[in-house]
Amino acid sequence: xxxxxxxxxxxxxxxxxxxxxxxxxxxxxxxxxxxxxxxxxxxxxxxxxxxxxxxxxxxxxxxxxxxxxxxxxxxxxxxxxxxxxxxxxxxxxxxxxxxxxxxxxxxxxxxxxxxxxxxxxxxxxxxxxxxxxxxxxxxxxxxxxxxxxxxxxxxxxxxxxxxxxxxxxxxxxxxxxxxxxxxxxxxxxxxxxxxxxxxxxxxxxxxxxxxxxxxxxxxxxxxxxxxxxxxxxxxxxxxxxxxxxxxxxxxxxxxxxxxxxxxxxxxxxxxxxxxxxxxxxxxxxxxxxxxxx
Amino acid sequence: xxxxxxxxxxxxxxxxxxxxxxxxxxxxxxxxxxxxxxxxxxxxxxxxxxxxxxxxxxxxxxxxxxxxxxxxxxxxxxxxxxxxxxxxxxxxxxxxxxxxxxxxxxxxxxxxxxxxxxxxxxxxxxxxxxxxxxxxxxxxxxxxxxxxxxxxxxxxxxxxxxxxxxxxxxxxxxxxxxxxxxxxxxxxxxxxxxxxxxxxxxxxxxxxxxxxxxxxxxxxxxxxxxxxxxxxxxxxxxxxxxxxxxxxxxxxxxxxxxxxxxxxxxxxxxxxxxxxxxxxxxxxxxxxxxxxxxxxxxxxxxxxxxxxxxxxxxxxxxxxxxxxxxxxxxxxx
Amino acid sequence: xxxxxxxxxxxxxxxxxxxxxxxxxxxxxxxxxxxxxxxxxxxxxxxxxxxxxxxxxxxxxxxxxxxxxxxxxxxxxxxxxxxxxxxxxxxxxxxxxxxxxxxxxxxxxxxxxxxxxxxxxxxxxxxxxxxxxxxxxxxxxxxxxxxxxxxxxxxxxxxxxxxxxxxxxxxxxxxxxxxxxxxxxxxxxxxxxxxxxxxxxxxxxxxxxxxxxxxxxxxxxxxxxxxxxxxxxxxxxxxxxxxxxxxxxxxxxxxxxxxxxxxxxxxxxxxxxxxxxxxxxxxxxxxxxxxxxxxxxxxxxxxxxxxxxxxxxxxxxxxxxx
Numbered sequence: 001x002x003x004x005x006x007x008x009x010x011x012x013x014x015x016x017x018x019x020x021x022x023x024x025x026x027x028x029x030x031x032x033x034x035x036x037x038x039x040x041x042x043x044x045x046x047x048x049x050x051x052x053x054x055x056x057x058x059x060x061x062x063x064x065x066x067x068x069x070x071x072x073x074x075x076x077x078x079x080x081x082x083x084x085x086x087x088x089x090x091x092x093x094x095x096x097x098x099x100x101x102x103x104x105x106x107x108x109x110x111x112x113x114x115x116x117x118x119x120x121x122x123x124x125x126x127x128x129x130x131x132x133x134x135x136x137x138x139x140x141x142x143x144x145x146x147x148x149x150x151x152x153x154x155x156x157x158x159x160x161x162x163x164x165x166x167x168x169x170x171x172x173x174x175x176x177x178x179x180x181x182x183x184x185x186x187x188x189x190x191x192x193x194x195x196x197x198x199x200x201x202x203x204x205x206x207x208x209x210x211x212x213x214x215x216x217x218x219x220x221x222x223x224x225x226x227x228x229x230x231x232x233x234x235x236x237x238x239x240x241x242x243x244x245x246x247x248x249x250x251x252x253x254x255x256x257x258x259x260x261x262x263x264x265x266x267x268x269x270x271x272x273x274x275x276x277x278x279x280x281x282x283x284x285x286x287x288x289x290x291x292x293x
Numbered sequence: 294x295x296x297x298x299x300x301x302x303x304x305x306x307x308x309x310x311x312x313x314x315x316x317x318x319x320x321x322x323x324x325x326x327x328x329x330x331x332x333x334x335x336x337x338x339x340x341x342x343x344x345x346x347x348x349x350x351x352x353x354x355x356x357x358x359x360x361x362x363x364x365x366x367x368x369x370x371x372x373x374x375x376x377x378x379x380x381x382x383x384x385x386x387x388x389x390x391x392x393x394x395x396x397x398x399x400x401x402x403x404x405x406x407x408x409x410x411x412x413x414x415x416x417x418x419x420x421x422x423x424x425x426x427x428x429x430x431x432x433x434x435x436x437x438x439x440x441x442x443x444x445x446x447x448x449x450x451x452x453x454x455x456x457x458x459x460x461x462x463x464x465x466x467x468x469x470x471x472x473x474x475x476x477x478x479x480x481x482x483x484x485x486x487x488x489x490x491x492x493x494x495x496x497x498x499x500x501x502x503x504x505x506x507x508x509x510x511x512x513x514x515x516x517x518x519x520x521x522x523x524x525x526x527x528x529x530x531x532x533x534x535x536x537x538x539x540x541x542x543x544x545x546x547x548x549x550x551x552x553x554x555x556x557x558x559x560x561x562x563x564x565x566x567x568x569x570x571x572x573x574x575x576x577x578x579x580x581x582x583x584x585x586x587x588x589x590x591x592x593x594x595x596x597x598x599x600x601x602x603x604x605x606x607x608x609x610x611x612x613x614x615x616x617x618x619x620x621x622x623x624x625x626x
Numbered sequence: 627x628x629x630x631x632x633x634x635x636x637x638x639x640x641x642x643x644x645x646x647x648x649x650x651x652x653x654x655x656x657x658x659x660x661x662x663x664x665x666x667x668x669x670x671x672x673x674x675x676x677x678x679x680x681x682x683x684x685x686x687x688x689x690x691x692x693x694x695x696x697x698x699x700x701x702x703x704x705x706x707x708x709x710x711x712x713x714x715x716x717x718x719x720x721x722x723x724x725x726x727x728x729x730x731x732x733x734x735x736x737x738x739x740x741x742x743x744x745x746x747x748x749x750x751x752x753x754x755x756x757x758x759x760x761x762x763x764x765x766x767x768x769x770x771x772x773x774x775x776x777x778x779x780x781x782x783x784x785x786x787x788x789x790x791x792x793x794x795x796x797x798x799x800x801x802x803x804x805x806x807x808x809x810x811x812x813x814x815x816x817x818x819x820x821x822x823x824x825x826x827x828x829x830x831x832x833x834x835x836x837x838x839x840x841x842x843x844x845x846x847x848x849x850x851x852x853x854x855x856x857x858x859x860x861x862x863x864x865x866x867x868x869x870x871x872x873x874x875x876x877x878x879x880x881x882x883x884x885x886x887x888x889x890x891x892x893x894x895x896x897x898x899x900x901x902x903x904x905x906x907x908x909x910x911x912x913x914x915x916x917x918x919x920x921x922x923x924x925x926x927x928x929x930x931x932x933x934x935x936x937x938x939x940x941x942x943x944x945x946x947x948x
Contacts, residue, residue, distance in 0.1 A: 193708040536884040
């Protein structure tokens with residue numbers, strides 16, 4: 001049939017490749033992405049880079065309260081521990097809490113949101129009203145209650161933060177599912193004999209990924225802040241673990257004369273959250289025009 | 294002096310995207326007399342809407358780049374106008390009706406307000422006079438004047454399109470550009486709207502450019518036809534010339550693709566292949582790859598519009614051979 | 627005795643809305659013979675698309691029976707219905723939204739084969755996909771492309787290949803060419819014509835474009851506001867339309883010819899009335915220029931007034947002679 005006429009578009013990129021291409025053009029997003037990669041790298045290899053017992057929690061009172069110098073780049077705290085090492089090691093907690101908490105929120109939230117969006121009716125009403133109730137409780141309050149009841153540990157911290165991110169995932173997933181559900185290809189998949197479960201997992205959810213991915217990235221940032229806040233209040237990871245919020249808390253007493261003790265953990269939190277936000281915004285921009293296409 | 298309502302010479306529009314350049318319009322000339330209706334026919338991507346938007350200088354720039362040797366509406370040079378002058382002629386000299394009536398009206402204003410807005414902008418009337426004129430326009434398009442206080446969502450598709458016609462004609466423009474005005478409407482409603490447009494056009498002696506892909510609509514509403522392909526006009530003439538003495542192979546292909554009600558014959562004869570990619574137009578004639586009559590010369594040289602008889606023009610190199618004719622032309626003599 | 631493959635009896639589909647019950651399909655009955663094409667025409671809101679979907683149980687009928695190949699499919703369970711689907715397929719109108727944007731051409735065409743376990747061997751499935759692509763005129767090199775890289779005509783071919791993948795006996799075409807350019811429309815119509823002839827498929831062809839259905843259908847059913855108001859063999863309908871709406875519809879079509887004498891166009895007055903809780907009268911009465919008292923009092927029934935030609939109009943006798 002068509003011999004010499006060329007095809008309509010020539011780019012043979014899949015949607016994924018197109019998204020990455022758009023993402024790469026956004027300098028802020030690329031910067032954010034690289035910082036996140038560095039942080040993940042440090043978190044993964046922290047145990048190889050540092051010796052936990054001596055460098056991270058080992059106390060050395062002779063060296064206490066030193067300002068940043070050649071030996072100790074970020075100075076030392078009141079127990080002589082090197083703050084730089086503690087912050088580096090702290091990436092482990094931030095990353096793990098961020099990832100696990102968001103994963104908990106995502107799995108529960110997306111499942112509920114997909115059910116609500118796809119089936120509608122009383123099921124949707126029930127799920128959405130419960131979500132509204134859960135979402136009405138202030139995040140910090142909810143997290144404090146959970147940790148107080150279940151006890152202070154890193155797992156309970158992750159659980160608490162995870163639960164507070166469920167409502168957002170439910171809402172976003174439901175909205176995305178409602179849009180996709182009306183597309184004819186969903187009807188087509190019913191026409192070729194797929195049952196509901198397969199339709200949701202093979203056709204609907206994969207096409208809802210974009211808003212969910214963006215939400216997940218941004219939620220990691222707020223999970224880190226929530227975790228740090230809880231640790232700051234003493235409800236997070238128990239001492240002597242060098243979680244950033246705990247470091248902030250520990251430095252409070254010395255803030256007047258030894259402000260570096262709070263400055264550096266604070267900067268660490270800020271840079272991580274900023275990087276995640278830049279990356280999330282970049283992802284949203286890269287994914288959006290493709291949706292409109 | 295009966296000057297032409299529209300004088301358009303050598304319009305070229307391209308869109309510069311990050312990776313390619315879309316050559317949307319490649320040298321279009323249009324002349325339109327008072328009270329004349331020109332049908333601008335073509336398929337998706339031919340460049341008809343881009344041409345229409347250019348006349349109102351509505352091309353987004355960037356990424357659009359518009360170049361033109363001459364663009365005069367009722368003798369006024371549109372090319373040299375600044376934004377405020379353009380705002381003045383849009384609505385008074387030239388008006389446009391877009392394709393989708395569902396999205397052309399602002400949902401938060403009543404229809405009366407939307408018609409009156411045009412009047413208030415361009416004519417020296419106060420609010421009361423504008424409102425009364427708006428109600429008059431509604432009656433003119435066949436909607437009871439009491440409905441002027443209603444909102445767009447309270448009207449059906451056909452009625453919305455009537456409101457849009459009322460807005461477009463409120464200030465009695467000399468030139469009306471209708472971009473596929475009935476494509477989104479049912480066929481019986483389409484009949485009503487076309488009838489209305491014909492009546493109004495005669496009453497106000499408006500010149501109309503009717504953009505459509507439907508040759509049936511052209512046959513019923515237009516005086517002249519211009520067929521567009523890949524951003525150029527490839528055939529142009531009076532209705533009789535183009536329909537009954539067709540010259541260009543693409544035009545012939547369009548007619549052959551139509552399932553005609555009166556002719557229930559076996560197979561349609563579609564044009565094989567696809568429209569060329571506007572970012573990568575072929576070297577010679579844009580239609581050559583799909584043309585049954587293409588010669589070697591057609592693949593190398595781009596044909597210009599050549600006048601055959603009086604007002605009938607076509608851009609086809611095959612006619613350099615004096616004995617050449619297409620099948621359709623042969624049948625109809 | 628005719629070989630009836632599909633029998634639709636008193637099919638109804640109502641939707642509950644805030645303002646009342648919307649009668650989308652109201653008591654529609656017809657039969658189709660194997661290998662024939664029934665065209666269902668009408669304008670927006672007439673219920674033609676809903677009828678097509680209700681027959682396939684993509685929308686559950688409110689009441690009525692659909693008998694396919696001798697089996698009453700309206701009484702089947704969801705699981706049993708899924709098994710029937712390989713025999714009854716659909717081609718959608720919008721080539722843009724009817725394909726999953728995340729699946730390649732071959733994945734979309736292979737899916738019904740894989741999901742219904744028609745073929746299990748990977749090589750066999752690949753070969754079948756290739757065969758289908760060739761049947762519908764898709765170049766082999768497009769096997770791994772995504773829908774957004776292709777134009778409307780090619781996407782529609784993918785939809786057709788998907789519908790053919792399970793070797794169905796019956797296909798509902800819901801405005802399959804309305805969203806395409808004229809020259810591409812013709813290509814797709816020719817393709818459907820070929821498939822009809824080569825595979826002996828039975829079609830329901832839903833469209834608002836009478837010139838297209840003239841070309842393609844053996845019989846035409848005209849719908850208005852959820853009801854079937856006229857049904858006749860194609861040539862009979864075009865030569866001797868009886869119902870005032872059908873005649874207005876036929877006269878409304880713009881004819882792409884110049885220099886012929888055109889018959890006076892019948893312009894309908896007013897707009898289509900609401901399908902919500904319609905009163906017991908002829909649904910077309912408000913727009914009809916020929917009404918009598920009876921038209922406003924009761925809804926006319928579908929009657930055979932000429933051989934094979936059914937009309938529902940109280941005044942049919944007046945129009946018969948024209």
